Amino acid sequence: MNLLKxxxxxxxxxxxxxxxxxxxxxxxxxxxxxxxxxxxxxxxxGLVASHVGLDHENSLHDKSQVxxxxxxxxxxxxxxxxxxxxxxxxxxxLEEPAEAIGExxxxxADGGYLIMTAPLFWHLHEEPRDxxxxxEHGLRYLLEKNGYEIAELLPLSGFCxxxxxxxxxxxxxxxxGGKINPLWxxxxxxxxxxxxxxxxxxxVDRSSSFTWMYLVIARKI
Numbered sequence: 001m002n003l004l005k006x007x008x009x010x011x012x013x014x015x016x017x018x019x020x021x022x023x024x025x026x027x028x029x030x031x032x033x034x035x036x037x038x039x040x041x042x043x044x045x046g047l048v049a050s051h052v053g054l055d056h057e058n059s060l061h062d063k064s065q066v067x068x069x070x071x072x073x074x075x076x077x078x079x080x081x082x083x084x085x086x087x088x089x090x091x092x093x094l095e096e097p098a099e100a101i102g103e104x105x106x107x108x109a110d111g112g113y114l115i116m117t118a119p120l121f122w123h124l125h126e127e128p129r130d131x132x133x134x135x136e137h138g139l140r141y142l143l144e145k146n147g148y149e150i151a152e153l154l155p156l157s158g159f160c161x162x163x164x165x166x167x168x169x170x171x172x173x174x175x176x177g178g179k180i181n182p183l184w185x186x187x188x189x190x191x192x193x194x195x196x197x198x199x200x201x202x203x204v205d206r207s208s209s210f211t212w213m214y215l216v217i218a219r220k221i
Contacts, residue, residue, distance in 0.1 A: 004188040006172045009165050009195035010212060013156050013202065014117060017215050018088070019043050025113040025151070025217055028083025033072055033104060034090035036061035048084060060126060072100040080109040089213075091118040093129045102146045108220040114148065120155075121162050121212050123169060139216050148218035155214055158205030162212040164198030 002008060018040055026047045032038060035053030044051045054075060055066045070076045072087075072094055085104045094100045104114055118134040136153050143150060168191040174183045 003192045003196070006168050006188070006191055007165065008192075009161060009168070009199055010157075012199065013161065014088070014213065014215075015040070015043070017154065017156055018115070018117070021115050021152070021215060021217055022047055022086075025115060026084045026086075028109070028112070029081065030084040030086055031068075031075070031077070031082045031107065033075070033085060033087040033100075034059075034093070035066060038065040040086065040088065041065075044086075052082070073103055075103055075107050077107050079106055080112075081107050083109050083112040085112070085114045085116075087114065087116040089117055089119065091116065091134065092122075092132050093126060095131055097132060098142055098146065101142055101148075105146050105148065105220055110220055112220050113151070114143075114216075114218045114220070116216050116218070117156075117213050118216070119213050121166075121210065123166060134214065136214055139214060143216065143218045147220065149221045151217040151219050153214060153216045155208035155211035157202055157211045157213065158207035159210035160198045160201040160205045160207075162210050164194050165212065168194055 022043050026044055028048060029050050029052065030044055030048040031052045031054055033054050035055050036059065038053050041051050053065050053067045054070055055063060056071055057069050068076060073096065085108055087104065091097050108114065118139060120133055120135060124130050140150055140153060171187050171191060175181060175187050178184060
């Protein structure tokens, strides 16, 4: 993990949480909805029979790892084709989240699991395709309404991580002008310090109502 990255803090926490969830729930064929460059494929090795990446043709991300081009609303596979659906930080970018959740339910085999993350507090990103933020109650409502049974619904941080990570993103704005700007060099070092302290504090911070992100595992029953 590159400690000078502006977001290694949330990436590390999300990866740790997803690693635990995948070891516990992933099985059979897995489809990664909104896969981008499949950042979590390494976590699924040895756990699933295959890791299939789905994304749309106009994605802003690297598309070299995409196996199937399609929409979260219309996934071009048959009913019950996958035992596991992985969907990370995608729901906020969908105009009709309930429709997408229903489509993921369709392609899940009976007894299969949806492993999903969605943000509560986060700045605008990938505009203009940034539509929603989610509380745990909203996620539960959307999933149960579409026939899922909630297995786990976990906040991934407290206030310290949310505040610290957003502070680093804000400070990154002052690196304009390239390497001749002294802040180009100073901000990443200061950011690494902030993120390191917040990572440690997250182990004792219980202010989960300020989480930046939720992890939810839901079963098709």
